[in-house]
Amino acid sequence: MDSDKIKGVVVITLPPPDNPSLGKSVTAFTLTDDFPEPPGESVAVDQEVQQPNNDHLTLPPNLPIQAPLSQRSIPLSRELFAGTPRKLVFVLGIALAAVYLYASNFPETIRELRRSERNDDDRPSSFLFPLYFQSELGDSSDFQLKLGRTVRVNKDDLGVRFNDVLGVPKPSKLISASLKSDSSAVFPVRGDIYPDGLYYTYIMVGEPPRPYFLDIDTGSDLTWVQCDAPCSSCGKGRSPLYKPRRENVVSFKDSLCMEVQRNYDGDQCAACQQCNYEVQYADQSSSLGVLVKDEFTLRFSNGSLTKLNAIFGCAYDQQGLLLNTLSKTDGILGLSRAKVSLPSQLASRGIINNVVGHCLTGDPAGGGYLFLGDDFVPQWGMAWVAMLDSPSIDFYQTKVVRIDYGSIPLSLDTWGSSREQVVFDSGSSYTYFTKEAYYQLVANLEEVSAFGLILQDSSDTICWKTEQSIRSVKDVKHFFKPLTLQFGSRFWLVSTKLVILPENYLLINKEGNVCLGILDGSQVHDGSTIILGDNALRGKLVVYDNVNQRIGWTSSDCHNPRKIKHLPLF
Known part of the structure; x- marks a missing residue:
């Protein structure tokens, strides 16, 4: 069948x-x-x-x-241009003009894309870190202007010694060591402001790996963790104290020790077998410790893990307001341009390109992400400004030519110059203006009284109250105007601008009043520098490109990092 x-x-x-x-x-x-x-x-x-x-x-x-x-139908392209060659010429002309304009306006982007395509297989990768928001720690005295630097000391003022074992530290005179005039450490920040908090991440340290939560700080050189060496003055912290072994201690002959101690006066102690340091911050807080080397377990952007040795600070003596912020964190993640910073250490070994980026979400709950390396740097849409290069200062700084409140310019003529230095400092909670710009801003803010906001009598901060308690900045932000910082050229159309919205520079204190999150910089330093803190950097992806010596930013919700290698439509 x-x-x-x-x-x-x-x-x-x-x-x-x-x-x-x-x-x-x-x-x-x-x-x-x-x-x-x-x-x-x-x-x-x-x-x-x-x-x-x-x-x-x-x-x-x-x-x-x-x-x-x-x-069969004629293809659309043939149907459009059949018998009408002028249309084809017109469309081709527009396409060529668009490509020419893009290439002329973004030549660096085109070069970077070509370079990234050639080197994509063998170039260094990037590390990605989640960010967390630390809030409700107390009043504004809990938050400081970081800008940490090692201090100058005499050879007789070398901190404690770890001899054969990690024993009891001897008293150190470093705590009271005075700073030279070029240091940023002056007075602590005070005021009656309900805190916005600090942003922190975590790094796995040691073997077996243990998480340590660190405040991200682009204004500090050294990464340090509170440690049991033993600890003479430490904050509560979030994790148990890091306990070093004798083999972890870095020799005073190490090149990074020399970098940390470059501000020391006189010769190094010949009898010392370790590298002592002290970092002193702009609010007079300080951290005293010794350099150690241990394994860091880091996660690449593709999800894989790697272990590598890094040098950081074993901090056994913290003083000042710094102790107040160490309730949810265990130390500082130094992200500056200094050779001892973590990104610089990784870049010097060819593990990453020396690029740092952070994105601090503007959501009330906070959060965001941090990356080391250039995989998450957008190839278009970024506003870039040149980074000032100073051999003695490792901060991320540039120069601003103009600041406007709405359409009203604020004075920058502090020292007879038409330009002012601007420092990007993720370790500072608030933003600081020069004295002249600050008081002109306050004068212009008097107009909000017409909307029923009553100025509070306070010698430290500017606050306004209403008949009813204010629950959110959203309730009053429409009474205020954005601040615009203009960089590069004085001509508006060709300059680079950074906009700080009212919801970023305003905050609500615990009395339910709205307060100005911009302070007078002359109260904490010489007043010649504008410092952009966390509140001014929220809602933006900010990139510090140490390879090309530039700082860039673009608006972002900061929820998910995007790894983009190619231009759209190409």
Whole structure:
């Protein structure tokens, strides 16, 4: 019976009687017991005898219908330009002009894309870190202007010594060491402001790896963790104290020790076998410790883990307001341009390109992400300014030519110069203006009294109250205007601008009043530098490109990092 099975069918369609000249059509089908192929993989045989009649042509199911060759539509491009070469020339002209304008306005982007495509397989990768928000720690005295630097000391003022074992530290005179005039450490920040908090991440340290939560700080050189060496003055911290072993201690002859101690006066102690340091911050807080080397377990942007040795501070003596912020964190993640910073250490070994980026979300719950390396740097849409290069200062700084409140310019003529230095400091909670710019801003803010906001009598901060308690900045932000910092050129159209929205520079204190999150910089340093803290940097991806000596930013919700290598439509 198998031989009697029907193997195929041939369908012959005759022409209509009234028009036999159309000819007949033949369609063949092959029958099989196998399962049918997905659409698009079966084969139908259409044989055309003379001229087939489309109205009677039968095609197999699940196959795309194709019109006969004589009836197929002209492609859209041919239909548009058929008989009208002027249209084709016009469209091609517009396309060439667009490519020329893009290439002329973003030449660096084109070069970077070509370079990234050539080196994509062997270039260093990036590390990605989640960020967390530390809030409700107390009043504004819990938050400081970081800008940490090692202090200058005499050779007799070298901190504690770890001899054969990590024993009890001897008293150190470093705590009271005075700073030279070029240091940023002056007075602590005070005021009655409900805190916005600090942003922190975590790093796995030691073997077995243990998480330590660190405040991210682009204004500090050294990464340090509170440690049990033993600890003479430490904050509560979030993790148990890091406990170093004797083999972890870094020799005073190490090149990074020399970098940390470059501000020390006199010769190094010949009898010392360790590298002592002290970092003193702009609010007079300090951290005293010794350099150690241990394993860091870091996660690449592709999710894989790697272990590598890094040098950091074993901090056993913290003083000042710094202790107040160490309730949810265990130390500082130094991200400056200094050689001892973590990104610089990784870049010097070819692990990453020396690029740091952070994105601090503007959401009330906080958060965001931090990356080391250049995988998450957008190739377009960034506003870039040149980074000032100073051999003695490792801060991320540039120069601003103008600041506007709305459309009203604020004075920058502090020292007879039309430009002021601006430091980007993720370790500072608030933003600091020069004295002249600050008081002009306060004067312009008097206009909000017309909307029912009453100025509070306070010698430290500027706050306003209403008849009812203010729950959110959103309730009052429409009474205020954005601040615009202009960089590069004085001409508005060709300059680079950074906009600080009212919801970023305003905050609500615990009394339910709205307060100004911009303070007078002359109260904490010499007043010649504008410092952009966390509140001014929220809602932006900020990139510190140490390879090309530039600082960039773009607006972002900071929820998910995007790894983009190619331009759209290319």
